[in-house]
Amino acid sequence: MRLLSCSFRRALSVSIAVLALSAVSLSAQAQTRITYKSSSAGTAYYQMGVELSEAIRAGTDDAIVLTLEESQGSVQNVMEVMARQANYVFTAPPALIEQAMASEGPFAQRRSPRFQEIRGLFPIPSITMHFVLAGDHGTAPVEALAGKHVLIGRGTYGAREAQRYFELFGLDEEIRVADAALGNGPDALKNGQIDAFVTASSFPTPNVIETAASMPITLVSLTDEQIEQTGAVAQTIPGGTYPGINEDVHTTSLPVMAFTTAQMDDDTAFELTRTFWERRDALAQETEWWGSITPELLSNMTTPLHPGALRYYEEAGIEVPEALR
Incomplete structure (x- = not known):
């Protein structure tokens, strides 16, 4: 009986360990990681990235995690669309996205069909x-x-x-x-x-x-x-x-906006956009610059919205310019 009892305990311990590892694995699979690129450390826009990252993590119970990367500015942010394969969110003025899509300005010698895949999410402080x-x-x-x-x-x-x-x-x-x-x-x-x-x-x-x-x-x-x-x-x-x-x-x-690409799946774009707007008031209580953000600022966007983001705005009853659909 003692041998059986020991064997049973060993089997039970192994089963518990396997279940724990499975739970960790499932948790990791359920977590969506997004690279967020805005500006260099020490700037107001990098600080906004820190605040936004914390808000998204809290608002999704860690289901979406934004990983901040330093940037030398908006041009670099847009250029990296050519190489990024995973979930990628970046900030830039809408006019710069227009230039990228038209292969003008800093993008005249760096043309890429990937620029046509850029999609809008939400405004950030101007x-x-x-x-x-x-x-x-x-x-x-x-x-x-x-x-x-x-x-x-x-x-x-x-x-x-x-x-x-x-x-x-x-x-x-x-x-x-x-x-x-x-x-x-x-x-x-x-x-x-x-x-x-x-x-x-x-x-x-x-x-x-x-x-x-x-x-x-x-x-x-x-x-x-x-x-x-x-x-x-x-x-x-x-x-x-x-x-x-x-x-x-x-x-x-x-105006400055948060953008992603068509590679982001609709559900992730929906959750990211929904969480941003639902946490906006909490963000504004922490730092005043978020208080300037209203849905009306979408009128300054010139790039079509990501379908997932558009679904959020439609479900929330937020008016969206026809050009962004």
């Missing part, structure tokens, strides 16, 4: 233009930059837009552009080395918060006519977003 001046005036017209020493950075979207606006509004001959990296902006403004700096990021942007916490600042607010002149998307930064800025600030932005 890149918003901030013109920050020293002084306790709340908001000021763009003409207030005349005669000022302004830091705009080098080689960034914000620097290119700032220079374009200076020329557009006849200020290019009246503004002295500082030759320094954008990261020096807050300290240079506080030390009186410059009169203003320009930065482009989602709002509230950390370097503007940092500056406003240590000195009075003023933000440039454009008129409706000036915004129309730029040809960019209008953006309102609500009053109270930054210390000392109690009025709404009217400026421009570059």
